[in-house]
Amino acid sequence: MMRAPAARERSEDDDGLSDEQDQLKGNLTNIDVVRLMKDITFVRINIDSVNIDGTDEYIQQLIQNRSLYGFVLEYQFPSLDTISTSLKAHIRINAKSFDSSVIHFRHRRVVRISPNPDIFPLWRKSSLVIRLSVQLNTVGKFSTKLIGECKVPLNDLLIPPFIISRDFPFVGRGFSASSFIRIDLGSNIQSLMDHLEFLRNDFHNENVCRASRSRSLSRSRSVSRSSSASRGIRITDPPIDHQGRPPVPPISFEKTNRLSRIDSQRPSYLESNISPDTPLPSVRSVSPSPNSPSSSYHVRLTVHSARRLPLISRRGELIAPSTYVSINGEDGQMFCSAVRANCLNPVWNWTKDLHISRDRQNLVIKLWRKCITGADKVIGFVSIPLPPRTAQETEYELSDLSQSDLAPLLKISISTGSFSSSWLRPRRRSPSEQKEEYVSATPTNIPISPPITLSREEIAEKLRRNLKELEVLVSRLKYDRS
Incomplete structure (x- = not known):
């Protein structure tokens, strides 16, 4: 009988603590960030490992040939001399262990800082650039080659609770990986540190709950979709709200007056391949380009395979090359496929969605040879005129830079239109169907001849x-x- 008052007292204490934490949370989010930053005394950086996406045949080849000595991670944190002289030092970390799928660095670093208002414009515009290099032991000497880099925007360090904690991609030519990176600001003032940790734990719990809710919703949608599919009911999912962002509006399929006469006699691009009774998969529309619809359009490029590649000479013997393909986006960024090691007939089936300006007249696709030492070399390239005239697979002869007897061939398919994030492989169509598909999928601003x-x-x-x-x-x- 004496336990009830104690339990009541604990409940009241918990309620009071919860109210106090909510009040502290509100105060920290509304407080002057500049004044709060004056009490920050250190920066913590944590990079545990780099996870390689899929199977990297180039790394596997280096391991099998015993040419791989190790990996190196390098970065230089953006800072000012008035903040910290040691923070902006060049850091080089050697991998503790590695295999063909993961590279372990176990990097922990704590640096004392003295923040001032000058750090705000620097971190608001800067990113931490982390470079990943491979150490090679070939031909009796050591060399280092850059294989990928990662950019971490630092703007979140200026917003309470002053933490960056998520996965970031490492991207390079023929290389793709990711790493969970944590960077946070801390203080020697215990009360401030407790409040920041409370906010960070609350933020982490919200992310976990959001992820669990999305998983449960996806499971419920898959169950309802399977049951509805058995009854022949067509289901489309509402747009998903990712991290509180407004839902992305679906891309409009309305036609202009110039296409109204043609569309009245022919089925639309999507409806021509999908039966009304066929249940649709759960897809999410690709967000439209920042440019207006009149200045750009969507292009889906798929590089399937290559053949007639030239042999290369290494240490007096002829071997098949390790190759990958690349294309340049609208902003000049290079996109690369995975590396296919030691293969004369590589198969990629690599697909990339692009926003193309209507002023752009061609799309250049390059075929590269991955070199163990030194820079990668271009085997050949092909220039495809834009907009594309057919969506079927076409074999292009490359402009051969290796001066081999036979020019390499690259099998490519490219199409225009509005695409979802989930791609269904198109079936082979007759020439009449392909012509109808092209007319309905042609961007609306491209002039079309009037009917005769x-x-x-x-x-x-x-x-x-x-x-x-x-x-x-x-x-x-x-x-x-x-």
Whole structure:
């Protein structure tokens, strides 16, 4: 009977603590950040490992040939001398262990700082650039080659609770990986540190709850979709709200007046391949380009395979090259496929969605040879005119830079239109279907010839009159010149 008052007292204490934590949370989010930053005394940086996406055949080849000595991680934190002289030092970390799927660095670093308002514009515009290099032991000497880099925006360090904690991609030519990076600001003032940790734990719990809710929703949608599919009911999912961002509006499929006459007689691009009774998968529309719809359009490029590649000479013997392909985006950023090691007929089936400006006239695709030492070399390239005229697989002959007997061939398919994040492989279509697909998927700002309603005799007579008028104009010009 004596436990009830104690339990009641604990409950009241918990309620009071919860109210105090909510009040502290509100105070910290509304407090002057500049004044709060004056009590920050250190920066913590944590980079545990780098996880390689899929199977990297280039790394596997180096391990099998015993040419791989190790990996190196390098970075230089953006800072000012008035903040900390040691923070901006060049840091080089050697990998503790590695295999073909993960590289362990176990990097922990704590640096004392003295923040001032000058750090705000620097961190607001800067990013921490982390470079990943491979150490090679070839031909009796050591060398280092950059394989990828990661950019971490530092703007979140200026917003309470002053922490960056998520996965960031490492991107390089023929290399793709990711790493969980944690950077946070701390203080020697215990009360401030407790409040920051409370906010960070609350932020972490919200992310976990959001992730669990999204997983439960996806499971419920998959169950309802499977049950509805058995009844022949078509289901489309509402747009998903990611991290509190407004839902992305679906891309409009409305046609202009120039296409209204054609669309009234032909099915649309999506409906021509999907039956009304076929249940649709759960997809999410790709967000539209920052440019207006009149200035750009969507292109989906798929590089399937290559053949007739030249052999390369290494240590007196001919071997098959390790290759990858690359394309340049609208902003000049290079996108690369995975590396296919020691193969004369590599298969990638690599797909990339791009926003293309209507002023752009061609798309250049390069085929690279991955070199163990030194810079990678271009085997050949092909320039595809834009906008594409067909969506079927086409084999292109590359402009051969290796001067081999036979020019390499690259199998590519490219199409325009609005695409979802989930890609269904198109079936092979007859030439008439491909022509209809191209007409309906052509960007609306590209002029289309009006339908011809005149007979052959009328067209011939009109052409004859135009030629006579042209002869009269030419004779007048000659007379004026004389």
